[in-house]
Amino acid sequence: MAAVKKSLPRRRFDVVVVGAGGAGMRCSLQLANAGLSVAVLSKVFPTRSHTVAAQGGVSASLGNMSEDDWYWHMYDTVKGSDWLGDQDAIEFMCREAPSAVYELEHFGMPFDRNPDGTIYQRPFGGHTANFGEKPVQRACAAADRTGHAMLHTLYQRNVAARTQFFVEWMALDLLRNEAGDVLGVTALEMETGEIYVLEAKTTVLATGGAGRIWAASTNAFINTGDGLGMAARAGIPLQDMEFWQFHPTGVAGAGVLITEGVRGEGGILLNKDGERFMERYAPTLKDLAPRDFVSRSMDQEIKEGRGCGPNGNYVLLKLDHLGADVINKRLPSIREIAIKFGNVDPIKEPIPVVPTIHYQMGGIPTNYNGQVMAPKDGENQVVNGLYAIGECAAVSVHGANRLGTNSLLDLIVFGRAAGNHIVDSHPERQHSHQPVPESSIDYSLDRVDTLEKRTGGEKTQDVGNAIRExxxxxxxVFRTIDLLEKGVTAIEDIAQRAANISFKDKSKVFNTARIEALEVTNMIEVARATTRSAAARTESRGAHALDDHPERDDVNWLRHTLWYSEGSRLDYKPVQMQPLSVESFPPKARTF
Incomplete structure (x- = not known):
């Protein structure tokens, strides 16, 4: 065994980026353009990363369609986060938004245009003018394929910059020394089944979300929380994992996303009585209230017997009144999705929709430069050599609830910020890589080897289905402490089963059974973090809505949760209430 471990092939880079979505490729572009040797690992071809599924837009206070200001954007984001977002990071993101979007435009991203040639912007939930006075048009859109346009634009720029892509590779574990510095990753090449040591002076996790731990999800099958699992196994805490966004409009029975841009263009939600019920819940913003608010309102309508369909288990999204021209120009993909997955043509009839898990607000804790932060010796300190960006990171700009279109903005702003910070640290001037301890490599190899050699045990699919169920x-959408505590027990029981997974096919080349088994080991870490963190938070805030604790509790719970895998231990840290350069927004009740 020792000889096999020593013969592992090794590659060395200035930076290894794990994940080729919007965040990973925006970061790698900065690095490659600066002349650094950079490797980007991706389980799928880069343009198949989940950013491609984002539809509605990317937020920036350009003011092309109506008066706007980055300070209003900041207020909306703080309020949308239910005051759990860090105000320094939120200010940074909202200030940087216009330049980040104009940069994309100069890269060649095909935004829709106004008659005067400026970027088209549509309204989106929770985005307002003058501190909540009225909706504002802030979402810069490329029809309903904004993420698709962004991902292809960034991939083309990376190709021009000669970024080195490792396509169909899966990162396995972080490599750390005794001081806790991250020195690279172990990774599996799917084509050959070989495991490599990829040494790096800096490692960037950009692995996206983990929405596939739910049965009904808008997420792609690749969204299994790989970066979160890697961080948790390396002893790094996961932050605010109790907060998961249910998107109001997933196609009933299919879970496929119907963008909030439909409501931005004028679509409305109806119950079985044909009532526009959001007027009762949010008199000012109506259907464009933040997502957590709309999802709970929809769920309430269904629970109180006003749902549609033979089982009364969904509501309707009406957009036929917009007209065929608007739908075909601004929402062509939505029409296609509705026909294929909902069996309705939205030009003629409404789409059946139901709240569906969509986005994780929590993740690996970082600062606004993308550096991973973890408590050490009683202080919050940088984990040397490790960055996290995108949905797998908790900066935290989204807090307890993310505003629509702030996700694509998060990718490009913090992807660029991390790239710039790494370039400024000059990894190319560090003449040698730090030696990687054999014990760190052995840990990863032993984990895979144990899985390989097991001949009997749980089936991967059975354990995965148990997690999702x-x-x-x-x-x-609505939770109780009793339900969550039973969830903690259920997930810990499933974790025992996950430790006993086996698969029959031991072949090396493109063995999807091996990949799925490794993904489940990441999914269970995310599920443990979510249930344990949620059961401990005895308040309702943002996406975490408890029936038995319906009010927000700023006295006891205005703080971030930190979950550690070992012992499923919880810790907490304060929310950063002080922005970088402006006055803070003190907490107040959220009304819309």
Missing amino acids: AMQHHCG
């Missing part, structure tokens, strides 16, 4: 039942 438990999360769907115990961590829904």
Whole structure:
């Protein structure tokens, strides 16, 4: 065994980026343009990363369609986060938004245009003018394929910059020395089944979300929380994992996303009586209230017997009144999705929709430069050599609830910020890589080897389905402490089963059974973090809505949760209430 471990092939880079979505490729572009040797690992071809599924837009206070200001954007984001977002990071993101979007435009991203040639912007939920006075048009859109346009634009720029892509590779574990510095990753090449040591002076996690731990999800099958699992196994805490966004409009029975841009263009939600019910819940913003608010309102309508369909288990999204021209120009993909997955043509009839898990607000804790932060010796300190960006990171700009279109903005702003910070640290001037301890490599190899050699045990699919069913039942739109505590027990029981997974096919080349088994080991870490963190938070805030604790509790719970895998231990840290250069927004009740 020792000889096999020593013969592992090794590659060395200035930077290894794990994940080729919007965040990963925006970061790698900065690095490659600066002349650094950079490797980007991706389980799928880069343009198949999940950013491609984002539809509605990317937020920036350009003011092309109506008066706007970055300070209003900041207020909306703080309020949308239910005051759990860090105000220094939120200010940074909202200030940087216009330049980040104009940069994309100069890269060649095909935004829709106004008659005067400026970027088209549509309204989106929770985005307002003059501190909540009225909706504002802030979402810069490329029809309903904004993420698709962004991802292809960034990939083309990376190709021009000669970024080195490792396509169909899966990162396995972080490599750390005794001081806790991150020195690279172990990774599996799917084509050959070989495991490599990829040494790096800097490692960037950009692995996206983990929405596949739920049964009904808008997420791609690749969204299994790989970066979160890697961080958790390396002893790094996961932050605010109790907060998961249910998107109001997933196609009923299919979970496929119907963008909030439909409501931005004028679509409305109806119950079985044909009532526009959001006027009762949010008199000012109506259907464009933040997502957590709309999802709970929809769920309430269904629970009180006003749902549609033979089982009364969905509501309707009406957009036929917009007209065929608007739908075909601004929402062509939505029409296609509705026909294929909902069996309705939205030009003629409404789409059946239901709240569906969509986005994780929590993740690996970082500062606004993308550096991973973790408590050490009683202080919050940088984890040397490690960055995290995008949905797998908790900066935290989204807090307890993310505003629509702030996700694509998060990718480009913090992807660029991390890239710039790494370039400024000049890894190319560090003449040698630090030696990687054999014990760190052995840990990863032993984990895979144990899985390889097991001949009997749990089937991967059975354990994966058990995770999804438990999360769907115990961590829904509305929660109770009793339900969550039972969820903790259920998930810990499933974790024991996950430790005993086996698969029959031991072949090396493109063995998807091996990949799926490794993904489940990441999914269970995310599920443990979510249920344990949620069961401990005895308040309702943003996406975490407890029936038995319906009010927000700023006295006891205006703080971030930190979950550690070892012992499923919880710790907490304060929310950063002080912005970088402006006055803070003190907490107040959220009304819309």
